[in-house]
Amino acid sequence: MDASFPATDSASADSAVRFFEEFRTRAGAQPGVMAVSYARELPLGELGSNGTYFIDGRADPAPGSSTQNAIWRFVGPDYFATLGIPLRRGRAVRGEGPQEVVINEAMAAAAWPGEDPIGHRIKIGMSMDPQWMTIVGVAADVKQGSLDTRTTQELYVSALQFPGANPETRFVARVTSSPEGLNETFRKIARDLNPEVPLSFTTGELVLAKTLSAPRFRALLIGLFASVALVIALVGVGSLVAWMVASRRTEIGIRLALGATPGVVVREIFARGALVVSIGLGAGLVLAAVGTRALGSMLFAISPFDPVVYGAIAAVFAAVGAIACLLPSLRASRVDPVSALRAE
Numbered sequence: 001m002d003a004s005f006p007a008t009d010s011a012s013a014d015s016a017v018r019f020f021e022e023f024r025t026r027a028g029a030q031p032g033v034m035a036v037s038y039a040r041e042l043p044l045g046e047l048g049s050n051g052t053y054f055i056d057g058r059a060d061p062a063p064g065s066s067t068q069n070a071i072w073r074f075v076g077p078d079y080f081a082t083l084g085i086p087l088r089r090g091r092a093v094r095g096e097g098p099q100e101v102v103i104n105e106a107m108a109a110a111a112w113p114g115e116d117p118i119g120h121r122i123k124i125g126m127s128m129d130p131q132w133m134t135i136v137g138v139a140a141d142v143k144q145g146s147l148d149t150r151t152t153q154e155l156y157v158s159a160l161q162f163p164g165a166n167p168e169t170r171f172v173a174r175v176t177s178s179p180e181g182l183n184e185t186f187r188k189i190a191r192d193l194n195p196e197v198p199l200s201f202t203t204g205e206l207v208l209a210k211t212l213s214a215p216r217f218r219a220l221l222i223g224l225f226a227s228v229a230l231v232i233a234l235v236g237v238g239s240l241v242a243w244m245v246a247s248r249r250t251e252i253g254i255r256l257a258l259g260a261t262p263g264v265v266v267r268e269i270f271a272r273g274a275l276v277v278s279i280g281l282g283a284g285l286v287l288a289a290v291g292t293r294a295l296g297s298m299l300f301a302i303s304p305f306d307p308v309v310y311g312a313i314a315a316v317f318a319a320v321g322a323i324a325c326l327l328p329s330l331r332a333s334r335v336d337p338v339s340a341l342r343a344e
Helices: 010-028 079-083 105-111 180-193 204-246 249-257 262-298 307-333 337-343
Strands: 002-004 033-039 049-055 069-075 087-090 100-104 121-124 133-139 154-158 168-175
Touching (some): 010 180, 033 079, 079 168, 100 105, 121 154, 168 180, 249 307
Antiparallel strands (some): 049 069, 100 154
C-alpha cells in the first residue's frame, strides 16, 4: 500500500510517523495478517536516496570518490521480518535511543573486508550536524531497482528517527489470506486515522510482473527470431549435405562398378558429410561465443555461455547433419552402376 501523508514541516512529519505507526499496529492485528511494516521504498521500487558515509576512526573519502557511497533506506519496525530479508549478523534497528544502522553484505565487504562490522560507527549527511550511528546488523543483499540491477552498498536506518524523510511511505503486509480481500480493511483503518491520506494498493506478484514485463517481451521476441533462424539453418544444413551426396551419384556408380560394397560407400560418404558438419559446428560455436557477449546485459541469472544450451543446439545440428548424410548415402548405395554411368 502506498500512502502519501501531507507533511510540509517538522510537526506534520511527526504526525506522519504517528500515522504510519498506528496504521502498522492496527493492520498487523487483523485476521490473516502475519506482519506489517513500511519503508520509503520497497524492493523492486525506486532506488532511493544515496550519498557518502563516513567511518569513525578513518580518514574521510576523497572528494568525488564512490568507495564510501551507499543507498539509504528508511524502514519501519519489523521490516526485515515482514519481507523475509535474512539478517546475517546482529539484529534490526530499534528506532529508539542512540541512532543505529543495519548495513547490507555488499557494504560490509567493501568497508570491512574480512572483519565483523558490528559495533563500528558511521554517519551520513542527513542533517547539518549528523550523528554517529552504531552498526547493529548486517542484512542480506536485496535486488532493489530491478532484478538485473547490480547490488550496491546499502544501509538501513529507522524511519522513526528520521521522520522528515518519509512523507510518502510504502507499506508491506505478509498475509495468509487473499491480499485483495484486505484492501478495504486497510483502507478503512487509514480513513479512520486520517481521511486525507491517498492510498493505492498492489501485490508482490504484480510488482514482480511489472518488473519482468520488458525483459519477458525481449526474451519472447529474441526467442521467436532465434527459432526462425534455427529452422532456416537446419533446413540449409540438411539441404547442403543432401546435395553434396547427390552430386556424387556418378562417382558412387563407378565405385560400385569397380567392386566397392554398399557398406563401404555409405561409410565413406557419411564420414565426409560428418566432417563438413563438424567444421561448421566448430566455427558456429566460436562465432556464437563471440556474438552472445552482446546479449549479456539482457540476461538475468543466466550466463551467455550456458554449456547446456550450446550442447543441445550442437546436438540438434549434428543429428540433422547425420540424417542428411545417411539417407542420401543409403539411396546412393542402391544405385545401379550401369544406369548411373549411362545418365552421364
